[in-house]
Amino acid sequence: MSQDLINEIMVLKKQKNAILLAHNYQAPIIQDLADFTGDSLELAHKVSKIKANLIVFAGAEFMAETAAILNPSKKVIIPSTMVKCPMAYMLSPKIITEYKTKYPNAIVVLYINSTAESRAFADICITSGNAVKVISSIKEREILIGPDKNLAYYIQQKVPDKKIIPIPDNGYCYVHQKFQPSDVRRKKELYPHAEVIVHPETEPAVQDLADKVTSTAGMIIEVSHSKSKEFIIGTELGLLDRLRKEYPDKKFIPLLNEAICIQQKKITLYNLYLSLLYERYQIQIPSEISNHSRRCIERMFQLS
Numbered sequence: 001m002s003q004d005l006i007n008e009i010m011v012l013k014k015q016k017n018a019i020l021l022a023h024n025y026q027a028p029i030i031q032d033l034a035d036f037t038g039d040s041l042e043l044a045h046k047v048s049k050i051k052a053n054l055i056v057f058a059g060a061e062f063m064a065e066t067a068a069i070l071n072p073s074k075k076v077i078i079p080s081t082m083v084k085c086p087m088a089y090m091l092s093p094k095i096i097t098e099y100k101t102k103y104p105n106a107i108v109v110l111y112i113n114s115t116a117e118s119r120a121f122a123d124i125c126i127t128s129g130n131a132v133k134v135i136s137s138i139k140e141r142e143i144l145i146g147p148d149k150n151l152a153y154y155i156q157q158k159v160p161d162k163k164i165i166p167i168p169d170n171g172y173c174y175v176h177q178k179f180q181p182s183d184v185r186r187k188k189e190l191y192p193h194a195e196v197i198v199h200p201e202t203e204p205a206v207q208d209l210a211d212k213v214t215s216t217a218g219m220i221i222e223v224s225h226s227k228s229k230e231f232i233i234g235t236e237l238g239l240l241d242r243l244r245k246e247y248p249d250k251k252f253i254p255l256l257n258e259a260i261c262i263q264q265k266k267i268t269l270y271n272l273y274l275s276l277l278y279e280r281y282q283i284q285i286p287s288e289i290s291n292h293s294r295r296c297i298e299r300m301f302q303l304s
């Protein structure tokens with residue numbers, strides 16, 4: 001059955017001249033079928049250069065929105081309507097406006113994990129992979145950053161001369177918020193020679209205990225350069241599937257076995273097949289939101 005679906009998907013991709021992009025948190029079978037797999041930053045770069053007319057996005061809704069914003073003339077589809085990132089919806093234009101009133105001199109920098117609607121109220125976008133570089137290169141000292149308070153903490157540690165204000169106060173990714181300092185200590189005891197790498201979406205106390213804090217693309221680079229043979233990985237389990245495949249001689253230990261993004265895992269072989277067959281569900285963004293959001297993303301590219 002799976003092999004039949006895989007064959008059908010490959011035929012449809014070819015027939016429709018479609019390109020399939022998959023995020024690092026997708027199931028291994030989806031990653032294997034993809035033309036390109038990466039983190040938000042890599043996928044955003046890739047998407048800005050795509051020639052194909054149909055883009056199928058296996059990832060969270062905000063990533064597919066980025067693809068549609070950067071390719072207004074292309075058809076961007078997503079296999080499920082249930083891939084809405086809860087963190088992205090913790091921030092709204094209303095909250096941004098309230099904070100802008102409170103901090104009139106601050107610039108608004110939004111994590112790419114935001115809705116297109118919120119991004120229309122921002123000055124610049126960032127990803128976890130380029131956040132420090134982008135923030136270091138802007139002249140404003142007061143910076144509103146949303147929606148992830150933990151990413152805001154990470155940036156503040158790296159760029160201490162700026163005043164980083166998280167918006168809202170308590171935005172977080174429920175997957176990365178599961179990691180606790182006690183998980184790091186327990187795994188370090190079990191694997192004393194392993195290098196601990198965690199995502200900037202983890203809590204400050206977890207970041208402080210790690211050997212390295214970086215994006216998923218940064219984790220892959222770290223593994224490729226490190227002399228270590230064992231790694232404790234603090235992010236969604238999908239990345240471990242990719243690491244195990246690319247580095248079979250190294251050992252990858254999940255910081256927590258429950259680190260699963262339920263929303264991203266809603267994409268399956270079956271709904272991917274239906275998506276290609278019926279060219280659904282198309283991402284459509286009103287042009288005024290899309291145009292402003294595009295300027296924020298392009299400014300990010302310029303600064304990173």
Ligand code: SF4
Nearest residue numbers: 060085086173175261
């Ligand atoms: S892993 Fe977290 S930030 Fe990423 S899509 Fe899932 S809930 Fe959102």
